[in-house]
Amino acid sequence: LAKTTQPISMDSYEGQEVNITCSHNNIATNDYITWYQQFPSQGPRFIIQGYKTKVTNEVASLFIPADRKSSTLSLPRVSLSDTAVYYCLVGDERKTGTASKLTFGTGTRLQVTL
């Protein structure tokens, strides 16, 4: 399983763009990169997923360079409600059962203030 490394914490002001980078140097050819958001005392929530280049949805963008050894989650114009922990995970969709398990790294604790 590819190990991921993220900054432990980040601070931002409301209205700013926030970029959180995740390193996954030993990502495998068939691994996808998925980001989750977790609020206190809640289960994580899917944000975005990608394999290469750029993916954008209604809440975020995901930038993946050609070597795929890192990825950057971009949150445009954050608000106070974006204060949460953000996790990046990598894994192979083809795997099933126990082999399909995903392990969480430390995550990045984003604090948004006024």
Add this chain to the structure above:
Amino acid sequence: GAVVSQHPSRVICKSGTSVKIECRSLDFQATTMFWYRQFPKKSLMLMATSNEGSKATYEQGVEKDKFLINHASLTLSTLTVTSAHPEDSSFYICSARSGSGANVLTFGAGSRLTVL
């Protein structure tokens, strides 16, 4: 979208009793579910992989006799914390692959267990 329901959301029990936590996939079938444990301000720690119709696979260091997992149907997995002690107090979260995309896990809301 895919929904995973986890119950109860909070439970307080006396030391020595057993507690069962249910995890249901409401609108999809899940042959595999995952159970995580999370301590305050820490990351999620994978405890075990629950496989429908077969024994669960436990991560290293997780006592299978302490944390009994049963995955009797394609929509239900249960975690039973047996003979609970205060050190078992934690936030337990289940998840399942909804099949809506590669590696997209849908998580339950979590169950906070407090053992007195």
